[in-house]
Amino acid sequence: MNPLLHSLSATTLDNLEDQLANSDEASDEELFDFLLEELDLSAEQAEAAIALRGLYMGRTFLSGQSPLYQDTPVYVDPASGLSFIGQLAKQQVLEIYLMLLRSHPGKRLKLDVHNCAGLNSAGQLYWAPYDTANPGAIYEVYSFDHRQFADGHWEGETPEQTSATIQRPVILD
Incomplete structure (x- = not known):
């Protein structure tokens, strides 16, 4: 701001x-x-x-994600889904994950080939391993505080991969 x-x-x-x-x-x-x-x-x-x-x-901006409040505003593009201008901060990425998961109760958000995000019973965001061969498997869950975030992406991902999770979300059962 x-x-x-x-x-x-x-x-x-x-x-x-x-x-x-x-x-x-x-x-x-x-x-x-x-x-x-x-x-x-x-x-x-x-x-x-x-x-x-x-x-x-x-443009239609997500609540709290407009140019008035954020250096990197996030908006809804009817053709391509969620879009943004610039590079997202960690807190913005986490807020978008929360929004996506709250709109799909009981589901998980695919982050990459090996990880997903979800909400626990208290509504807190977590990440966990994901196995495409055994999608229903339950693994230990982790706080996002344990994941490194720098330059608009998570450790082990490119900025494009982190952006793709937001722009083209895949919701898992």
Whole structure:
């Protein structure tokens, strides 16, 4: 998040996000005036917000993953599924895993050829080995804290492999 916008209240951020996402007809000047008058932003804050406007055009962002909140925003692309601009941080990847798994209760998310992710009975995210020859096998589960994450990917994967899990998720029974 732009440091100029950090001090804004949650309500103001929600209103600002609504304006950035839905004010297609207003000019930048009209939006600038609105942000000053209605949301009580400073001129610098309004300019920082308007600088993000182009990233919102034609995109639907995941909650909390828009350009207002993230340096690497995550959006839904009808043609290709989840997409993002830039390189995801570890916390963003984990939040997307959670979202995908919560929308498929009792299922697991395939991470790579040998690993999957799931939610335990308390709703906590875990990863575990996965055997394609014995997909129902139960293995010891691990916290993601034990997996190394750097430069937008998990240890043992390329950035493209980690991205593919998000962009083209495979849900396992």
